[in-house]
Amino acid sequence: IMTGSSRPQRMLKAVQKNATKGDPKSVISAIDSYCRHKEWAMNVGDDKGLILDSVLTEVNPSTALELGTYCGYSSVRIARLLSPDSKLITIEFNPAFAIIARQIIAYAGLQDKVTLVEGASGDLIPKMKEQFGIKSFDFVFLDHWKDRYVPDTKLLEDCGLLKKGTVLLADNVICPGAPEYLQYVRNNPRYESRYYPSNLEYTKVEDGLEKSVFLG
Numbered sequence: 001i002m003t004g005s006s007r008p009q010r011m012l013k014a015v016q017k018n019a020t021k022g023d024p025k026s027v028i029s030a031i032d033s034y035c036r037h038k039e040w041a042m043n044v045g046d047d048k049g050l051i052l053d054s055v056l057t058e059v060n061p062s063t064a065l066e067l068g069t070y071c072g073y074s075s076v077r078i079a080r081l082l083s084p085d086s087k088l089i090t091i092e093f094n095p096a097f098a099i100i101a102r103q104i105i106a107y108a109g110l111q112d113k114v115t116l117v118e119g120a121s122g123d124l125i126p127k128m129k130e131q132f133g134i135k136s137f138d139f140v141f142l143d144h145w146k147d148r149y150v151p152d153t154k155l156l157e158d159c160g161l162l163k164k165g166t167v168l169l170a171d172n173v174i175c176p177g178a179p180e181y182l183q184y185v186r187n188n189p190r191y192e193s194r195y196y197p198s199n200l201e202y203t204k205v206e207d208g209l210e211k212s213v214f215l216g
C-alpha cells in the first residue's frame with residue numbers, strides 16, 4: 001500500500017491553504033510559490049505561463065484542447081482566460097493526477113469550463129468528434145509525453161480536428177526536448193512555426209514554447 005502524501009497531494013494542500021476559493025489567479029500563484037520555494041513540479045510555470053497567456057489572449061479559442069493535465073495548473077491558466085461559452089478539454093491518463101487536477105480546477109471555480117477526460121491521448125483524440133461534439137479545435141496545448149507530440153499532432157490532422165488557423169502550442173521543446181516535433185512542424189508546409197524562448201519552470205535552465213499555426 002502507498003502511504004504518505006504525493007507531490008500532487010502536497011500541491012493541492014498548498015492551494016487549499018494559500019489560495020482563495022473561486023479565484024484562479026490566487027490558485028496559480030499558490031502553486032507557483034509552492035513549486036518555486038518548496039518542491040519543484042512539472043507545471044508550465046509562471047515564466048512560460050506568461051507566453052501561454054499572451055498566445056491565448058491572441059487566439060481567444062472557443063474550443064481548446066490540452067494534452068497532459070498533470071495537476072491542472074495549465075488547465076486553470078487556460079480556462080481563466082476563456083470567454084463565457086468557450087470550453088477546454090484536457091486529457092490525462094494517470095488517475096492519481098486526474099483526481100488532484102479535478103480538485104484544483106474546482107477550487108479555482110472553473111469546473112464548468114473544463115472537461116477533464118481520463119485516458120491516453122492516442123485513444124481519446126479519435127473520439128473527440130462523436131463523444132464531445134467537437135467539430136475542430138482552435139487551440140491545442142501539448143504538455144504530455146514528448147514522444148507523443150508528433151503522433152498526436154498527426155492524429156489530430158487525420159481526425160479532421162484542426163482547421164485553418166488552429167494554433168498548437170507545445171511546452172518543453174528544449175527541455176526535456178521534443179526534437180522530432182520541432183523537425184515535424186518546422187519543415188512542414190502545413191504549419192507556420194515560431195519559437196518563444198523562456199526557461200524551464202522555476203529554474204534558470206533554457207526551455208521554450210513552439211507556436212505552430214495550422215494552415216489547412
Ligand SMILES: Nc1ncnc2c1ncn2[C@@H]1O[C@H](Cn2cc(CNC(=O)c3cc([N+](=O)[O-])cc(O)c3O)nn2)[C@@H](O)[C@H]1O
Pocket residue numbers: 042043044067068069070091092093094097119120121122143144145146148171172175176200201
Ligand atoms: N499519452 C498521454 N495521454 C494522456 N496523458 C498523458 C500522456 N502522456 C503523459 N500523460 C500525462 O501527462 C501528465 C504529465 N506528464 C507530462 C509528462 C511529460 N512531461 C514531462 O515529462 C515534463 C518534464 C519536465 N522536466 O523533466 O523538467 C518539465 C515539463 O514541463 C514536463 O512537461 N509526463 N507526465 C502525467 O500525468 C501523465 O500521466
Ligand SMILES: [Mg+2]
Pocket residue numbers: 042043044143171172
Ligand atoms: Mg511541460
